[in-house]
Amino acid sequence: MSRELFKFKGGVHPPGHKSESNTRPIHAAPLPKKLVIPLRQHIGNPAKPVVDVGDRVLKGQMIAAADGTISTAVHASSSGTVTAIDLQPVPHTSGLPDLCITIETDGRDEWIAHTPLDYRAMAPTALRMQLRDMGLAGLGGAAFPSAVKLDPGATRPCPTLIINGGECEPWITCDDLLMRTHADEILQGVAIMRHLLGSTEILIGIEDNKPEALAAMQAAATKMDFAVEVVAVPAHYPGGGAKQLIETLTGKQVPSGKLSTDIGIQVFNVGTAHALARAVHHGEPLISRLVTVTGHVLRPQNFEVLIGTPMHTLITLAGDRDGTTGVLMGGPMMGVPMPNLDVPVVKATNCILVKSNELFPPLPKALPCIRCTRCADACPAVLQPQELFRFAKAGDFGRAQEYKLFDCIECGCCSYVCPSHIPLVDYYRYAKSEIWAHEKGKRASDLARERHEFRLFRLEREKKEKAEKLAAKAQATRAQAAQDQTRRAELAAEPAAEGTAPSDADAKKALIAAALARAQAKKAEIAPKNTDNLSPGTQHEIEEIEARRAKIRALARQPLETEEKP
Amino acid sequence: MLTAILVMVAIAVVIGLVLGWSAIRFKVEGNPLAEKIDAILPQTQCGQCGFPGCRPYAEAIAKGEADINQCPPGGEEGVKKLADLLGIEPKSLDEAHGTPKPKSVAFIDEQTCIGCTLCIQACPVDAISGAAKQMHTIIASECTGCELCLPPCPVDCISMVPIAEDLPHWKWKHPVVMLKRVA
Numbered sequence: 001m002s003r004e005l006f007k008f009k010g011g012v013h014p015p016g017h018k019s020e021s022n023t024r025p026i027h028a029a030p031l032p033k034k035l036v037i038p039l040r041q042h043i044g045n046p047a048k049p050v051v052d053v054g055d056r057v058l059k060g061q062m063i064a065a066a067d068g069t070i071s072t073a074v075h076a077s078s079s080g081t082v083t084a085i086d087l088q089p090v091p092h093t094s095g096l097p098d099l100c101i102t103i104e105t106d107g108r109d110e111w112i113a114h115t116p117l118d119y120r121a122m123a124p125t126a127l128r129m130q131l132r133d134m135g136l137a138g139l140g141g142a143a144f145p146s147a148v149k150l151d152p153g154a155t156r157p158c159p160t161l162i163i164n165g166g167e168c169e170p171w172i173t174c175d176d177l178l179m180r181t182h183a184d185e186i187l188q189g190v191a192i193m194r195h196l197l198g199s200t201e202i203l204i205g206i207e208d209n210k211p212e213a214l215a216a217m218q219a220a221a222t223k224m225d226f227a228v229e230v231v232a233v234p235a236h237y238p239g240g241g242a243k244q245l246i247e248t249l250t251g252k253q254v255p256s257g258k259l260s261t262d263i264g265i266q267v268f269n270v271g272t273a274h275a276l277a278r279a280v281h282h283g284e285p286l287i288s289r290l291v292t293v294t295g296h297v298l299r300p301q302n303f304e305v306l307i308g309t310p311m312h313t314l315i316t317l318a319g320d321r322d323g324t325t326g327v328l329m330g331g332p333m334m335g336v337p338m339p340n341l342d343v344p345v346v347k348a349t350n351c352i353l354v355k356s357n358e359l360f361p362p363l364p365k366a367l368p369c370i371r372c373t374r375c376a377d378a379c380p381a382v383l384q385p386q387e388l389f390r391f392a393k394a395g396d397f398g399r400a401q402e403y404k405l406f407d408c409i410e411c412g413c414c415s416y417v418c419p420s421h422i423p424l425v426d427y428y429r430y431a432k433s434e435i436w437a438h439e440k441g442k443r444a445s446d447l448a449r450e451r452h453e454f455r456l457f458r459l460e461r462e463k464k465e466k467a468e469k470l471a472a473k474a475q476a477t478r479a480q481a482a483q484d485q486t487r488r489a490e491l492a493a494e495p496a497a498e499g500t501a502p503s504d505a506d507a508k509k510a511l512i513a514a515a516l517a518r519a520q521a522k523k524a525e526i527a528p529k530n531t532d533n534l535s536p537g538t539q540h541e542i543e544e545i546e547a548r549r550a551k552i553r554a555l556a557r558q559p560l561e562t563e564e565k566p
Numbered sequence: 567m568l569t570a571i572l573v574m575v576a577i578a579v580v581i582g583l584v585l586g587w588s589a590i591r592f593k594v595e596g597n598p599l600a601e602k603i604d605a606i607l608p609q610t611q612c613g614q615c616g617f618p619g620c621r622p623y624a625e626a627i628a629k630g631e632a633d634i635n636q637c638p639p640g641g642e643e644g645v646k647k648l649a650d651l652l653g654i655e656p657k658s659l660d661e662a663h664g665t666p667k668p669k670s671v672a673f674i675d676e677q678t679c680i681g682c683t684l685c686i687q688a689c690p691v692d693a694i695s696g697a698a699k700q701m702h703t704i705i706a707s708e709c710t711g712c713e714l715c716l717p718p719c720p721v722d723c724i725s726m727v728p729i730a731e732d733l734p735h736w737k738w739k740h741p742v743v744m745l746k747r748v749a
Contacts, residue, residue: 040733094736426741433737445609448710451691452611452619458692 003231006251008244010380011236012413014170014333016209021294022173024301026181029317035077035103035308037063038090041346042137043144044070049101055082058112060285063101066132072145073135077287077306080105091311091329091346095339103308114283119192124151127196131276134285135347139271140164141330143348146272150196153261160265161199162249163190163273165206165213166233166240169331172351174290175270177302179206179213182274183220185281187228189273192280194226197266202228204270205245209235237333238411242267244380256407271350291349293318296325296356305345311352312341325360328353332360333412367420375414375424381407385414389424392431397438400431408432481507484514600628606647608639611690612712614664619690627652638664639711670726671709672716676701678723685715685724 040046047064057063057076064074080103087097119127132147152158163186167175179186194202204221206214214232221228233239233248243254246265254260260267271289278284287307291314294300298319305314311327328335329349345352375385383404391400405428414424485507534542604624615636617623626632627648634648635657642659649656659666674685674694681699686692693709696702715724729735 090733092733092736094733096731096733096736098733423741426738429738430740437735437737444710445607447708448609448611448691449604449620451693451708452609453621455690455692 003229003249004251005231005233006248008239008247008380009382010378010413011238011244012378012416013235014237014416016235017171017294018173018176018209021171021292021300021302022176024299026177026290026302026304027317029303029305029309029314031078031105031107031109031306032309032313033105034083034310035080035105035306036088036100036310036344037074037077037103037308038088038098038100038344038346039064039074040090040098041074041143041307041348042072043142044068044072046099047071047074049085049099051082051085051101053082053085056080057082057103058110060114060287061112062133062135062285063103066145070145070148071132072137072147073133073285074101075135075285075287075307076101076103077308078103078105079108079110089340089343091338091343091349093336093339100344116283117280119195119280124196131279134279136272136275136279136286137347138269139275139289139347139350140269141334141348141350143346146268146276149266149268150193152197152266158197158199158261158264158266160201160203160250161190161193161197162242162245162265162267163202163204163270164240164242164245164267165204165210165217165270166245167210168207168235168237168240169333169351170237171294171353172292172331173294174292174302174350176210176213178274178290179210179270180216183213183216184223185277186217186270186273187220187224188281189275189277190228191224191226192276193266193268193273199266202226203249204228204230205233205240205249206230207235207239208232238380238409238413241380241409241411243409256404286347289345289347289349291345292351293354294351295354296321296323296359297354305349307346308344310342310344311338311349314345314352315341315354320354321356323356323358324354325357325362326355328355333416334410363421363423366422369420369422372419374417374419378413378417380411380413381409383407385424385428388431389422389427392427395434397431397435401435405431405435481511484510597625597628600625602651603627603648606640606644606651607637608644608710610639610710610712612639612710612714613690614638616663633657633660635660636663638666641666668728670711670728671706672704672711672713672724673727674702674704675723675725676703678721680721680723682720684718684720688714688718690714 039049045067048067049064051057051061051063056079058079059076061076062073063076063082066073082101083104084100084102086100086102088100088102089095090098090100092098117127117130122130128147128150131150132145136146137143138146138149165175165179167173190202190204193199204217206217208214214230218230221230231249233245238244239248242260246260246267247253250265252263252265254263254265275286275289279286288304289307290302291305292300292302293314297315298321301318303314303317311329315327327338327341328351329338330336330351330353332353335351335353369386369389371386373384373386375389376383379385381404387403388400388405388408391397391403392405397405408425408428410425410428412425415422415426418424488506488510600621601624604621607620607624609620611619613619615623615632617626617632623632623637627634634652634654635645637644638659640648642656645659646656672694679696679701681696681701683696683698683702685702686694686696690712691708691710693705694702694715695705711726713726716726
């Protein structure tokens, strides 16, 4: 390779353990009886269900739609019936349940009608919306909605596109196998990314411990009608981290708190490129992915797995063994422990690593930090992990943030080299989530303050408005009374000086009389509504009743008259 | 001698004018200390401190008329922050004003609600939606859990529901460091 490569600071060289799982071909995992598909598989807002319990769904049918910009849709991985939309265990280290759609599969695996997209003819925005509706998310592990990343923005051109085939984490081989077997499709996906981002330079970085993948990708790259450079990068953990790969390939560092797009670079995983090609050229949404099942199993290998397949079925397929001490989702450096194995495979599941005491001896008890700064030497993010640890442990989160806690990529190099076996990354995760919770609380209390202040303002305003209204009404009444008085005075003046000057009592009386007259006029206006178009018979009946009523009224008045007479 | 006195007087006059002008020009509106205290208070507006809302309590603390340990929703942590800000010794919460409770939101049993609007009038953050003789409901995302809507309800249809931990609110716990047993 003629390309000059750069070296990022820090990093470690853990044993690769790739040959366990990359020597067996990819197997398709069998269709499970029940698929549990979580609605929060990606970063951003969870998808919103668009099916109901009891609905029959087809393979590839959208069952939950993207909610907002940073979100993506979720699809049925096979045909069957929706049996539940409820909280189910999900692959999260907390063991907390989340909203999932459960599908009882019918075994027919019947596809919904799907057609390829002519991406060159489509408007970029329409294409991105289509990709969002096809559920595309980054398959490298973070599961960020791809449609968002495929938008170069109006002001930020993205001249460099990097395809990440690094797969630096030990044990994981799903990207390796994918590149060996589907190199052409990956490059078709790259062509679509290039079309959307308008990139001029395309680099594919693959660690040099994957010679077969490198050869396959290089062969596929020569067939493309644009220049693609497939670069072998030295195997060095975490060389497959986006920021580290950017530095290795271009020598550029992403500034703290910035995105790679700010320096004109976008990075995608090879799996994402493959999923994009399947979506555009075959119209297939993201409903399956490659998963490495390795570690303490009889036949470590890669499976093509439908999203929603329970993890324990994969471990059974790979041959479970006695002496299992736990299961990680992801690799040994960054993976998170799974509290139970009924949880489904999701878009972010790249590896299921079964642990045993022989392969992963339990860590000795943590000893105090001796400030040897080996962690600082190993940190690829150029941080001071020993200081961050001190601040996180003491709860001094402000200082931790000053020391760029949020630049930490949680790669685990510091914990790996720590001679005191301190679970450093756990402390950083704890500090980060405390800071997020604190910020959330602050936003909530700011909102409460704003609402309370507005309420006080509103009450004050309502009081004022009421007072004004009352004052205006009183004013109007007084004006009316004055007017009536003058009129009466005029009337009284006409027939000579007979009457006395009109008093307040007179004004009031006049007002009452006027009100009575108004009420009577109103009463007179109300006519029965069912008296039109009457037959002569009914008319006659009504007249009779009216006559009777008049008689009764006359009778009712009589005793009064007789009483008054004596 | 006279020159010296005149010079000193002139300097005094100039400085006095500058100070006087700055006092008017750079006058700080409101009480900045009360602002800072208000920023620490949890803004539940519950009135447990004995003041009608967080802002009046903050002003009372700033004036030295109220103690810093009268806010149960803020908890011991809030007292500590106030003590740090004011440079005084933190003290334990005054039980007379209540004890901290897990964060909750109000919930209206819609079967029982008669639509009297009394709770709407009591809510300090306008987090209840409804109208006379219409069913009321709590806007959970705006509710501060102050419990002020509970006493006015004539049919006791409002209850406080603690916020359950779910995925978006889950936090990584402080790593447990195993201590070695000594003998």
